[in-house]
Amino acid sequence: MTGDRTDPELACPIAPVVDIVFSRWTTPILWTLHARGRQRFGELERAITNITPKVLTERLRQLERDGLVVRTYHPEVPPRVEYEISELGLSLAPLFAHLADWATGNLPKVAQAREGYDRGA
Known part of the structure; x- marks a missing residue:
């Protein structure tokens, strides 16, 4: 009876949004960037209690991929990277x-x- 199954995205059109926005650590990262503005990695790490550097890196990459966060690399010595919430993220x-x-x-x-x-x- 597999013909009776409904595509989850059709049954609940917000499911993909929930998967993107409410995965573990995503909300605190977006909240922090919204509240504090542009942040360096270390600033985010200090602001978000109990997040590991590995998880923060993974989440930031995913948020950048999804268009919710913008990563800016400054080619100076030492190199500097900043993260900020994008227009899409602000929405x-x-x-x-x-x-x-x-x-x-x-x-x-x-x-x-x-x-x-x-x-x-």
């Missing part, structure tokens, strides 16, 4: 603002629901 700001509002209003309810569930388990 996510209203989404992040809505999510921040939702988190403020609803995370206590989520915690309460979890406590209730865990007590019943």
Whole structure:
């Protein structure tokens, strides 16, 4: 009965966006670049608690590939590389603002629901 299956992107057209924007560490990187502006690698690493250099490198490359972050190489001695959120990345700001509002209003309810569930388990 494989003919009954629906392409996930047709069933949920936001799924590709969720995969891009909400993969682990992507949101904190975009949030930091939006809030602080252009950053060097070390600045990002210090600003984002518990991210490893390897993961930060991987995420930045993926975000650059997806067009959400711009990497600028300055050929000076020593070489300098800076990252900033792109116009496409900035277009996510209203989404992040809505999510921040939702988190403020609803995370206590989520915690309460979890406590209730865990007590019943």
